[in-house]
Amino acid sequence: MNGTGKQPGDNKRMWARAYIFPVAVLAIYAVLFLYVPEGTLSALKSSGKIVLAMLVPLTLIFVLMLLINLFVKPSNVAKFLGRSFGVRETLLSAAAGIISAGPIYVWYPLLKDLKEKGAGNYALSVFLYNRSIKPFLLPIMISYFGWIFVVTLLVMTFFSSIIVGCSMNIVTTPECE
Incomplete structure (x- = not known):
């Protein structure tokens, strides 16, 4: 060696x-x-x-x-996308997932980097789950399926992301290993 x-x-x-x-x-x-x-x-x-x-x-x-x-300190990542289940973490992760674009696999290195800087599994799971909501496709969805279906689906997707985030956080905590 x-x-x-x-x-x-x-x-x-x-x-x-x-x-x-x-x-x-x-x-x-x-x-x-x-x-x-x-x-x-x-x-x-x-x-x-x-x-x-x-x-x-x-x-x-x-x-x-x-x-x-260059500009984001690990303490800031931990503060905004930390390991807690707060409203701010949820809304920030969901919004980032919704506005993210491109194939999911190109996001993996960035998400890994954020995780290493202190982002929790809850925030990452909420981000990944909310990637299925694409604002630029909403008019097309509404034209095919109608307002009620689309709004219901979006609300259920958001709340499901919270359930998945909580579940991932519970399953991946060190006490469970």
């Missing part, structure tokens, strides 16, 4: 593991290109479109993470 708790070759193994999937995908594309060039090119174009579509949200999330790391 070198005093850090890691073996000397750990970094090489870590980098090798990080590249296994991309190299395997490239190898599969290369083999498929030999047998079905048109289909492979079509698949590559589709994959490229997906990657380009992910770049904007991922870039925004990483910029947001950078800004949070």
Whole structure:
């Protein structure tokens, strides 16, 4: 050991593991290109479109993470999204979930970062649950399903997020482990 708790070759193994999937995908594309060039090119174009579509949200999330790391102190995160069940934590988490955009998987690194800075499981669960409410889709929902259905669904979604947040907090407390 070198005093850090890691073996000397750990970094090489870590980098090798990080590249296994991309190299395997490239190898599969290369083999498929030999047998079905048109289909492979079509698949590559589709994959490229997906990657380009992910770049904007991922870039925004990483910029947001950078800004949070620069300006937000862990004590503030713990204060606003702490481990309590207050009205402020609930409303802030729900509002953040509602206005968040993009694919959910691009939010995972940011949520992990917030958790490490002191955000509780309750707040994270409420955030994730309320992502299903999208304000820009409300007019379309109302036109298809009507006001009563949409308002009832939104209210039930919000209150269900509180139940899920409380349940997650109870299940994931250290006393339960």
